Amino acid sequence: MKLLNRKPSFCTICKKQISHKHKPKREWAIEGPLCADCYLNKMHEQYEIGIKQKCVVCGIEKKVPDLWEPRWQWEMKGLFCKKCFDEKEQEFHKLQDYCSICGVKFGFLRYNAKSKWKVTGQLCKDCWNTQKAKEG
């Protein structure tokens, strides 16, 4: 009878007993073997962290978690760095081309909110009417 004299190994992350050890990459700073699941998760995580994209406005390259998604009202695609996001938002508020409540783009008509409504900016007809009905 053959004796299996191998010590069982355990995944460093989830502590599951593993038959096939995956060696973590050196840059992960993990001491010890990983199971297949944790190894793949880690790979994926590191990949996401490592992806860089350019800000669509100024072209600066940053890691994706440091970039901002544009607001949907801006009708823009891509990602923004913090600086460009802030600038864009300011510019957007200045233009006030969109209803402050529902975000619809104005055509020819826009309505000033009454000061007692505590709404800043201008409103589309529908929202103005709704506010008027609610707040008078």
Ligand SMILES: [Zn+2]
């Ligand atoms: Zn594991």
Ligand SMILES: [Zn+2]
């Ligand atoms: Zn930028």
Ligand SMILES: [Zn+2]
């Ligand atoms: Zn509206």
